[in-house]
Amino acid sequence: MRELSLHILDIVQNSIKAEADLIIIDIEADFTADRLSVTVTDDGMGMSKELLEKVTDPFTTTRKTRNVGMGLPLFKMAAEASGGEFDISSKEGMGTVVKASFGISSIDRVPLGELEETMGILLMGSPDRDFIMNYQIRTQSGLKEFNFDTREIKEELDDIPIDEYEIISSIKTYIKENIKETNGGLVL
């Protein structure tokens, strides 16, 4: 994938398929450690031990095998190619946590990309679920963060559906501007 935000879109689609009600996306860039980590936590149906073992191994993954696809192996490969790590844990009936870390300065790391586009599509596709995105940047001069929570937005919106075009557009602008501000000129 050309952007990490596309991986995020894809990994969150798994959470949606697993019928999660709340999906938390944590994006933490630590420039002091040259580490960018992306974690997707959901409260969906989770996976059995057997399936969990299979999905983490890219070599047993073929499109023909039922239940095993491309999304997780691609995310894992993207992390490892940049000198990072990949981890997945899951419990049936409880939920799943997918975590990937990346070397920020690695030339094999794809850019983070347009997170607002990913969030816009997720909200359009699943207006009834809730999404949290915690975005953090750590540098020598300290920690800056931006937190986005659809539960707060829905409260403000009252009875207006969140997936109306005008609403999605302004949410996208809101996310984009806040990320830009949080980045403070740094490029991810």
Place this chain on the structure above:
Amino acid sequence: MKSIADINAIREKMQKVLGTRDAQDDADTRIVIGMATCGIAAGARPVFTAFLEEAAKRNLGNVKVTQSGCLGMCKFEPMAQVYIPGKEVVTYVKLDAEAAKRIVSEHIVNGNVVAEYTLDIE
């Protein structure tokens, strides 16, 4: 932190819009874009956004842009299917944002299928 621009103004505007929309809700045209791994990797996200923005720009309130999983033909992604009430489903393949805009103006607005992106041409 920046706040969402005029959420109150948007809410009021939307309340008016929604109040007038109910009548036409049933005969919806649907555009369904494949949004599984294969679709996303091939560029489905900007295609989705282009469909959405073009439909909004042309004020096509009865057009719904939605997502589906893998349509089963990964090498033809990004793919989209257009459902117009009373017409046969049209499957479009290998799309980009430009193609999406053309499908909205030529097919959905003017009723002419954009043949160069239909499946059977492959």
